[in-house]
Amino acid sequence: xxxxxxxxxxxxxxxxxxxxxxxxxxxxxxxxxxxxxxxxxxxxxxxxxxxxxxxxxxxxxxxxxxxxxxxxxxxxxxxxxxxxxxxxxxxxxxxxxxxxxxxxxxxxxxxxxxxxxxxxxxxxxxxxxxxxxxxxxxxxxxxxxxxxxxxxxxxxxxxxxxxxxxxxxxxxxxxxxxxxxxxxxxxxxxxxxxxxxxxxxxxxxxxxxxxxxxxxxxxxxxxxxxxxx
Numbered sequence: 001x002x003x004x005x006x007x008x009x010x011x012x013x014x015x016x017x018x019x020x021x022x023x024x025x026x027x028x029x030x031x032x033x034x035x036x037x038x039x040x041x042x043x044x045x046x047x048x049x050x051x052x053x054x055x056x057x058x059x060x061x062x063x064x065x066x067x068x069x070x071x072x073x074x075x076x077x078x079x080x081x082x083x084x085x086x087x088x089x090x091x092x093x094x095x096x097x098x099x100x101x102x103x104x105x106x107x108x109x110x111x112x113x114x115x116x117x118x119x120x121x122x123x124x125x126x127x128x129x130x131x132x133x134x135x136x137x138x139x140x141x142x143x144x145x146x147x148x149x150x151x152x153x154x155x156x157x158x159x160x161x162x163x164x165x166x167x168x169x170x171x172x173x174x175x176x177x178x179x180x181x182x183x184x185x186x187x188x189x190x191x192x193x194x195x196x197x198x199x200x201x202x203x204x205x206x207x208x209x210x211x212x213x214x215x216x217x218x219x220x221x222x223x224x225x226x227x228x229x
Contacts, residue, residue: 012060057160070102100150
């Protein structure tokens with residue numbers, strides 16, 4: 001899996017603070033921007049974050065390039081509707097060469113399971129290649145491709161949606177692959193917007209576990225991990 005932060009709103013925390021201050025100020029935007037110092041930005045963002053006034057976070061956006069994830073994970077990812085996605089097409093990109101797959105650790109650690117998994121992938125690829133060679137359109141042959149097939153996707157989310165995404169997908173109860181992806185995304189945005197994302201992560205970081213009876217029971221370890229991220 002490769003995750004890269006490709007683009008983001010320049011000075012995202014300044015942009016968010018400016019939007020928030022604008023709501024309560026009579027002066028024009030240019031003058032307001034000049035008055036904001038680094039300390040002002042942090043203090044103001046700390047205040048609006050603590051109050052839950054997150055609509056202003058939508059003014060800052062972040063674009064990620066993600067490669068080597070499975071279709072399992074991309075299908076989960078696009079369920080986050082307040083975002084923009086561009087994904088590698090299986091209709092126009094033919095897998096005449098062996099397609100890459102993501103192998104779950106629970107399969108990879110068992111030689112017998114791994115051998116069975118790889119044999120099935122090889123058989124599916126052979127059948128796919130035969131169909132394409134016989135003239136079947138790639139858009140139809142792709143029906144054979146497994147959920148494990150690797151994909152590439154470009155994702156743009158605003159800061160508010162990212163906080164929600166991290167809260168859900170960084171949780172220990174999230175599926176392992178999308179959790180690993182979410183943690184890497186968080187690792188990349190924290191240095192860019194440390195006040196906004198400094199406390200980001202699963203819901204148990206700031207209070208009781210929102211999973212209730214389904215709690216993983218590892219709140220102490222989880223908090224320590226995200227503190228050092």
